[in-house]
Amino acid sequence: MVRSPSIDKNGIRKGEWSKEEDDKLRAYINKYGIWNWRQLPQFAGLSRCGKSCRLRWKNYLQPNVKRGNYTKDEEELIFNLHNQLGKKWSVIATKLPGRTDNEIKNFWHTHLKKRTEGLNSTLPSNEKKKKSRRQTSQISKQEIDEISFESDKGREIKSPTLSEGLTGSPNESCCTELSQSYSDAPLTDLFSWVQKNGARAKSCETSDGLLSQELNIEDYESEEGSASNEMPFRCSDVSDLMAWFGEDNSVTPSIEGLGDIWSQSFETDIYMINAHEQGLSDPGLVHPSSPATEEFFLWSYDLSDVCIR
DNA sequence: AACCACACCAACCGCGGCGCA
DNA sequence: CTGCGCCGCGGTTGGTGTGGT
Numbered sequence: 177m178v179r180s181p182s183i184d185k186n187g188i189r190k191g192e193w194s195k196e197e198d199d200k201l202r203a204y205i206n207k208y209g210i211w212n213w214r215q216l217p218q219f220a221g222l223s224r225c226g227k228s229c230r231l232r233w234k235n236y237l238q239p240n241v242k243r244g245n246y247t248k249d250e251e252e253l254i255f256n257l258h259n260q261l262g263k264k265w266s267v268i269a270t271k272l273p274g275r276t277d278n279e280i281k282n283f284w285h286t287h288l289k290k291r292t293e294g295l296n297s298t299l300p301s302n303e304k305k306k307k308s309r310r311q312t313s314q315i316s317k318q319e320i321d322e323i324s325f326e327s328d329k330g331r332e333i334k335s336p337t338l339s340e341g342l343t344g345s346p347n348e349s350c351c352t353e354l355s356q357s358y359s360d361a362p363l364t365d366l367f368s369w370v371q372k373n374g375a376r377a378k379s380c381e382t383s384d385g386l387l388s389q390e391l392n393i394e395d396y397e398s399e400e401g402s403a404s405n406e407m408p409f410r411c412s413d414v415s416d417l418m419a420w421f422g423e424d425n426s427v428t429p430s431i432e433g434l435g436d437i438w439s440q441s442f443e444t445d446i447y448m449i450n451a452h453e454q455g456l457s458d459p460g461l462v463h464p465s466s467p468a469t470e471e472f473f474l475w476s477y478d479l480s481d482v483c484i485r
Numbered sequence: 486a487a488c489c490a491c492a493c494c495a496a497c498c499g500c501g502g503c504g505c506a
Numbered sequence: 507c508t509g510c511g512c513c514g515c516g517g518t519t520g521g522t523g524t525g526g527t
Contacts, residue, residue, distance in 0.1 A: 190496080190497075191495095191496075191497090191520095192495080192496080192521095193495090193496090212512080213512075214512065214513090226512085226513090227497085227498090227513085227514095228496075228497080230513080230514085231495085231496065231497080232495090234514095235495075235496085236495080263515095263516065263517090264515090264516090265515075265516070266514075266515060266516085277514095277515075277516085278494085278496085278516095279494085279495095281516075281517090282493075282494050282495085283494095285493090285494090286492065286493055286494080
């Protein structure tokens with residue numbers, strides 16, 4: 177019932193979301209919140225555009241999203257609100273906790289449209305006049321101001337920064353600042369950092385502990401347009417990664433690369449956590465919410481003795 | 486069983502608003 | 507004032523499910 181997965185010319189995935197992608201996005205947002213949709217996918221290790229991530233989160237992954245099974249009350253409310261407000265789905269959605277504008281819009285098109293059309297023959301003609309988008313938007317804002325928003329309030333916005341990764345004490349600086357601060361980081365320092373992370377990953381007894389680095393380099397290549405050589409191996413050791421960096425002079429890791437490595441390492445840790453807790457060889461991602469997970473996460477990024485500056 | 490038409494809905498797309506430099 | 511980037515909204519699409527023939 178959804179569009180089949182595809183990859184556009186920029187390497188951005190489209191179409192149906194896989195469970196792994198859902199887990200990555202959910203885990204990332206639960207950990208760091210929403211700070212910039214455009215950049216978030218890179219840091220979450222997703223080959224998706226920001227818009228797609230936003231939509232997936234808002235309409236499907238966000239906590240408390242209700243799915244299907246509209247009650248009679250909800251149906252009546254949608255019907256009445258639509259009569260009052262027209263196609264202002266986002267405003268209508270604020271009156272129905274757990275329902276998204278997209279879902280309400282779909283529900284109206286599939287269930288209530290005919291009913292409305294039946295009544296429309298008796299409505300005054302000005303009910304049918306189309307408002308300009310500007311008019312619609314202004315009205316929406318005024319109405320929205322009257323409605324209390326609880327769902328997204330109070331979520332702490334924390335973006336992962338390299339300094340966070342290195343110190344294990346998250347701060348609130350954004351990745352833009354990060355890229356400015358560390359864009360000149362020498363390659364050797366990157367290697368030190370990767371080696372440090374990699375060594376820890378290896379110690380966790382997972383066969384694919386450095387899967388993250390493989391993903392990172394693929395992403396990095398596509399961004400830099402230097403993908404003449406495909407990623408030649410699946411990293412099994414940090415020395416492979418370092419060797420590969422060293423062989424390819426066209427690759428000069430920047431902070432974006434570091435950020436990807438960082439986020440992917442996070443995902444690797446999630447794999448490891450699950451493997452540890454459940455004793456499974458290929459368990460998939462788990463949600464980083466348990467105290468044990470949090471503890472493991474902080475341990476895994478206790479890199480206070482490394483400085484890239 | 487095979488085919489067809491329609492229902493359904495997740496995801497995409499384009500546009501406008503807003504904030505900031 | 508202007509241009510740019512980001513976000514959110516509403517319209518639309520694409521593909522699967524389902525019921526009828």
